[in-house]
Amino acid sequence: MGPGFRRDDDYFFRKSDxxxxxxxxxxxxxxxxxxxxxxxxxxxxxxxxTVFYPTGGGQPGDTGILRLASGEAIAIVDTVKGEGPDEVxxxxxxxxxxxxxxxxxxxxxxxxxxxxxxxxxxxxxxLCAVVxxxxxxxxxxxxxxxxxxxxxxxxxDREAIAARLNELIAxxxxxxxxxxxxxxxxxxxxxVRTMSVKPPAGAGRVRVMAVGGADAVIDLQPCGGTHxxxxxxxxPVTIAxxxxxxxxxxxxxxxxx
Ligand SMILES: [Zn+2]
Numbered sequence: 001m002g003p004g005f006r007r008d009d010d011y012f013f014r015k016s017d018x019x020x021x022x023x024x025x026x027x028x029x030x031x032x033x034x035x036x037x038x039x040x041x042x043x044x045x046x047x048x049x050t051v052f053y054p055t056g057g058g059q060p061g062d063t064g065i066l067r068l069a070s071g072e073a074i075a076i077v078d079t080v081k082g083e084g085p086d087e088v089x090x091x092x093x094x095x096x097x098x099x100x101x102x103x104x105x106x107x108x109x110x111x112x113x114x115x116x117x118x119x120x121x122x123x124x125x126x127l128c129a130v131v132x133x134x135x136x137x138x139x140x141x142x143x144x145x146x147x148x149x150x151x152x153x154x155x156x157d158r159e160a161i162a163a164r165l166n167e168l169i170a171x172x173x174x175x176x177x178x179x180x181x182x183x184x185x186x187x188x189x190x191x192v193r194t195m196s197v198k199p200p201a202g203a204g205r206v207r208v209m210a211v212g213g214a215d216a217v218i219d220l221q222p223c224g225g226t227h228x229x230x231x232x233x234x235x236p237v238t239i240a241x242x243x244x245x246x247x248x249x250x251x252x253x254x255x256x257x
Contacts, residue, residue: 021049028226044089
């Protein structure tokens with residue numbers, strides 16, 4: 001075996017040490033997966049693959065457990081992004097004994113909490129479609145969610161927004177990942193209208209979450225969060241409040257009914 005092979009081995013080892021296979025990206029409904037510990041330090045535990053979503057895009061990181069072969073469990077109280085691309089750091093409860101690299105575990109999220117976060121996160125996509133005006137910020141928390149809109153005056157009608165939102169939820173629209181091309185975007189500018197994050201131009205195509213069928217698009221966003229499959233799964237919601245956050249900024253807070 002020549003020196004070239006050694007370099008490749010080191011390279012692949014380093015890559016696998018830094019990157020995590022993101023199971024939630026392909027399957028947001030995966031509640032657990034077998035995994036191997038690739039690192040553990042004061043920041044947290046890194047696995048070769050995970051169902052734990054790390055804090056990002058306004059969605060909180062998952063909580064849950066890492067179950068060891070002995071049956072013991074390490075409680076995970078938060079999940080955050082690491083320094084490398086697609087690196088996920090599982091934050092153990094204070095005082096937890098850290099597992100050695102190579103340890104086989106089963107990573108299990110607190111599914112009830114994650115499902116509530118997925119429902120609320122997906123609900124905010126619908127809110128983007130209901131309220132005119134650019135989105136300037138947002139945050140999902142357990143049971144609630146908020147979006148900030150760049151809209152002047154106090155023209156927002158709380159009851160009307162709630163009614164329209166619940167109508168879209170109850171209609172049972174599909175929520176699916178899609179690839180759209182630059183040509184499709186150019187031909188249908190209305191697709192971009194509600195996007196709070198503009199897709200990068202010139203990339204050829206961009207992966208977006210689409211609410212509604214191909215010919216009845218309700219919302220399109222480039223989004224790395226986790227989503228339910230159908231809007232009916234969100235369930236009834238209320239508009240908890242609409243706050244003034246500056247002259248042009250209105251914060252709409254949504255809660256489960
Ligand atoms: Zn999303």
